[in-house]
Amino acid sequence: MKEFMARYGTEAKCRRALYHARWPKGFRCPACADRRRSTFRRDGQTYYQCRACGHQTTLQSGTLLQATKLPLTTWFLGSTIR
Ligand SMILES: [Zn+2]
Numbered sequence: 001m002k003e004f005m006a007r008y009g010t011e012a013k014c015r016r017a018l019y020h021a022r023w024p025k026g027f028r029c030p031a032c033a034d035r036r037r038s039t040f041r042r043d044g045q046t047y048y049q050c051r052a053c054g055h056q057t058t059l060q061s062g063t064l065l066q067a068t069k070l071p072l073t074t075w076f077l078g079s080t081i082r
Contacts, residue, residue, distance in 0.1 A: 018059040031055035
């Protein structure tokens with residue numbers, strides 16, 4: 001548990017873990033596969049916007065996490081306990 005908290009204890013760490021799960025070799029646009037992106041925040045969410053086509057995505061989009069409003073830390077905790 002202590003180890004778990006050290007690993008996923010913060011939103012930033014959760015986000016990093018998700019980012020690597022989603023794009024193991026770095027960002028790739030789901031629409032056009034371009035690798036250039038910029039980021040911005042809206043409503044507490046980090047958005048990744050493709051610089052080639054303007055497609056916007058989040059780490060949660062297209063995953064189960066998209067449906068939840070829980071903080072990432074809570075989600076990680078729940079998925080581990082279950
Ligand atoms: Zn694109």
